[in-house]
Amino acid sequence: MSDFTPAQTGRATAEPRPVRYLLIGGTTVFVALFLFAPLLTVFTEALADGWRSALAALSLPDARAAARMTLSIAAIAVPLNAIFGLAAAWAIAKFDFSGKAFLITLIDLPFSVSPVVAGLMLVLLFGANSSLGVWLMANDMRVVFAFPGILLATLFVTFPFVARELIPVMIEQGRTEEEAALTLGASGWRTFLTVTLPNIRWALLYGVLLCNARAMGEFGAVAIVSGKIRGKTATMPTMVEMFYNEYLSVAAFSLAAVLAMLALLTLLLKTLLEWRHADLLAATRLH
Template identity: 70%
Template structure:
């Protein structure tokens, strides 16, 4: 009989390294790379814009923003956003409801069409609007003759802005509504609730934060859109939004006015981002509870 006391000890179990358990050097190199990239590509340009905008003081920056050249562009930008964002919200809700609550052929193709503005150049989108509603076309000439011009006017700018921003709300709502399913709506309909009441009391409370996130993103993009608006507006003074006016000021060597308006536009974008982040942190628990419940 062999002596168990002299048997060779068992080999130690092999240590398995987690895929995310990187060496300290690798972690620090990745952190340093991301930090430097953010500093060079994001923070440095933003800081430069605000420094240049305030280089002559707050009073000079304020006067340049309320001048006769700048104030109409600011008003037009806010007007376009005030029209385009609610339209996008309505479209996003309708598209998400239709896609998530009904089964039909071509659903995947419809979702792809919703993403189309993400892949089409805004300049191409603006050119399509000009080719469709320009004064040289049948539709455009009829509209101009009846006093409703589209191109080089507010309606064309709104159309261009709606086109480039309409996926934001829908893409926020579709995953949330797919995850929630149809059980609650079907139960409400079974109990006798109308479709509109079901939407207001069941669907809307469940999607309100996703809807708000999509609206905020759409609003930020609407205020900062340049390419499509530049084509549709024809860069006319009466159809100039803030991004276009910034370029005009800069090309006319009005650096203080250009950077002041750029600073205002950047501030509005940062404010939108901060509001979105605050809402996410403020209602993170409620969102998690809703998702666990479904």
């Protein structure tokens, strides 16, 4: 038969084997060069002078103060964000009201604002050149170049994380289970704790995880608002920058390596959540 061509093995509509190998090879090389190489560099540069130097760098007072700052910010920003996310998802997913789409757009807004512009906004609002800033100064309250400013900047950039994860999950789950609980005589609060929360706990954890990673890693907005005062308002990412600009490469990369390990831990937990509880997470999400 003249038009006989050998069939491929496996699925009849797959790409030919050489194309498949080429694509797999191409993506592997791309990922290795663009994702793995930078990650690996963080660790090799940190250990350029050996373990001792790296650990010594981490015990510098500035580095430790920065770590404390970053942890404190995350410890406050993440729970606040979780509360906001839960409230927003409850209102948006379980009730029908007009202007919902617009509200979701507003919640998403921080994703499309440059972190630098976010920092700028806070400086304009609370800085020494605004009337609010002058009033705050007169009453001995500092926002810019102080803890509250860093917190607000972190809250701004992490604002959509938990809400964006919860809203689609809660919309999909509907409200029949809550209605059933209410007909059985449960109070509203009890219904939330015993019916809603168990259904969304993995999605909530997922959102919190991503929110935490961003809260600890935010650079642009925090760099502007904090004023990067060593030992006072410097966070880990801003300290990385300062060490780097002072040519303290090992110190910069050691601190960066701690952040990178945190990122890897985040990815690991996130992947575990996706394997175990994919059905209870949002199908698509974008941060």
